[in-house]
Amino acid sequence: MHILIIGAGGMIGRKLAATLGRSGSLGGDTITRMTLVDVTPPPVPADVFVPAEALAADISESGAAEALAARRADVIFHLAAIVSGEAERNFDLGYKVNLDGTRLLLEAIRREGSRQAYVPRFVFSSSIAVYGSPFPDPIPDDYVLAPLTSYGVQKAISELLLADYSRRGFIDGVGIRLPTIVIRPGAPNAAASGFFSGILREPLAGQRAVLPVEETVKHWLASPRSAIKFLIHAATLDTAALGVRRTLTMPGVAATVADQIAALRRAAGPEAAELIDRRRDEVIEGIVAGWPKSFTPERATQLGFVAETTVDELIEVYLAEDAPGASG
Amino acid sequence: MHILIIGAGGMIGRKLAATLGRSGSLGGDTITRMTLVDVTPPPVPADVFVPAEALAADISESGAAEALAARRADVIFHLAAIVSGEAERNFDLGYKVNLDGTRLLLEAIRREGSRQAYVPRFVFSSSIAVYGSPFPDPIPDDYVLAPLTSYGVQKAISELLLADYSRRGFIDGVGIRLPTIVIRPGAPNAAASGFFSGILREPLAGQRAVLPVEETVKHWLASPRSAIKFLIHAATLDTAALGVRRTLTMPGVAATVADQIAALRRAAGPEAAELIDRRRDEVIEGIVAGWPKSFTPERATQLGFVAETTVDELIEVYLAEDAPGASG
Structure with a gap:
């Protein structure tokens, strides 16, 4: 099994690569190879037994998504994003990476699949930023997505694309809306959260x-450990239960x-x-x-996601x- | 006041052009000029006193959206779309016109406004196809958009873009989700509806x-007459009451x-x-x-939309x- 992690240089991406590399398997299948991608070459985790290759690629640049799709990974984790504050400050950059990047990736997979059958599991990290006030507390699973930031809009649009590309049979997509991660390791950052x-x-x-x-x-809130468990569960669950609603709010x-x-x-x-x-x-x-x-993340809870x-x-x-x- | 209707050749577009042309005013302002656009030159309605120019343009083709934005119309009605069945049969064409066309238009307006201040009222015709089962009956205003067709996905994405471009101050957008129009005049067609x-x-x-x-x-269901009234009300209502949720389900x-x-x-x-x-x-x-x-279209009803x-x-x-x- 070949795993591709896009956005492998971020906090979650590095932890996911280390976890998968150490475990050596995903959903009972042996991982034979990992491709780790970010805009600068991400670190290859130490103490892992799975061959891992680090690549620098920007999925929003011409040809990059096609080159990644041509690797025909069995499972793709798409974690790459311009973060909320930056997407708000730089309108063009946010849309280029968070919307066009995701769409180029989905299109590249579709075209790879039209050449020779290919329907990878595609795990997309969305965000609770797709919700904006006013809303009830708690927010139910069927509440409207009304983002208050361009980042949230870009994530909500990506969720819709994920659903349509899955419904059409081009990918086997699962989106997960991550809670705010607490406690993030490292130095304080400038994020509002x-x-x-x-x-x-x-x-x-x-x-x-x-x-x-x-x-x-x-x-x-959820821990970094839970975020990794969410991603791994999203990569292995039976998607027949999801219907067209492919993105789930995480517990x-x-x-x-x-x-x-x-x-x-x-x-x-x-x-x-x-x-x-x-x-x-x-x-x-x-x-x-x-x-x-x-x-009230009922669908995710019923599908076995735990925080x-x-x-x-x-x-x-x-x-x-x-x-x-x-x-x- | 200059009115631009994109998709002026369709049933609703023709009726809107005729209604505005005959009335000669919109929201108390005199209409001095109408630009009517479709992929083939739309008819200029008879018996109207407003100068109207018919243009052939495809907003999904390079440069077309910029040329339209450069006309700096005060009100833009964006009605152009690949219909549901065709967008389902032709994946690329549906995304090109219904997603890229809308986005190119919004971007062209934004760039026109960065050259010289310009924030037109932008009325977008969405559809109840943004909703897909399972759903409650009736569906409340804050229910999740979970389309079952690529057309519905393209409309839902356009709604999100409309909201973000409005929040950012690039347009003054109002989206209206039209009911199925009954009784459509003319010959039977092949649409499932x-x-x-x-x-x-x-x-x-x-x-x-x-x-x-x-x-x-x-x-x-709603009549063609109601559809025209919805569009005209959307063009003239006070958008301060809308907040970031810029698209309304019509009665x-x-x-x-x-x-x-x-x-x-x-x-x-x-x-x-x-x-x-x-x-x-x-x-x-x-x-x-x-x-x-x-x-239960409560928001639209409170804002004065009537069917x-x-x-x-x-x-x-x-x-x-x-x-x-x-x-x-």
């Missing part, structure tokens, strides 16, 4: 962190900031919570106000797998 | 008509085939209903089974406006 990880990660390391919103803010933890801080106290003591500086930021508050708070259920578990996963010096 | 008009139109003219489905089939008549036949009897006597031949067609039954039955409420009215409109020899 960064504080959801920062208010746990920094205090756990004895560092100060800034909380820019009120403690009542609620959001939908997660609906937690307020207060829930997060309470879990931090339980994990690292009251002094850890004292490291959080409350500095409200109206811009971030405005952005976060439009984000989903929670979901954490408490912030305590999110912290445990971080300390076990993703914190500096963890076993990984 | 054709019988909804045919079982009324042909018997009203003393001709036989085929009913390919059971009388319990329910569907969402209509939820009628079963039995309701239609009962209204036909009332309008033309029991002998008219005897002209309907029941010949079930499993292909058409299968297609129609995936179509919406009814809606017929009975099949009797649909028949009255046909006899008054659209039947052979009617005043038009």
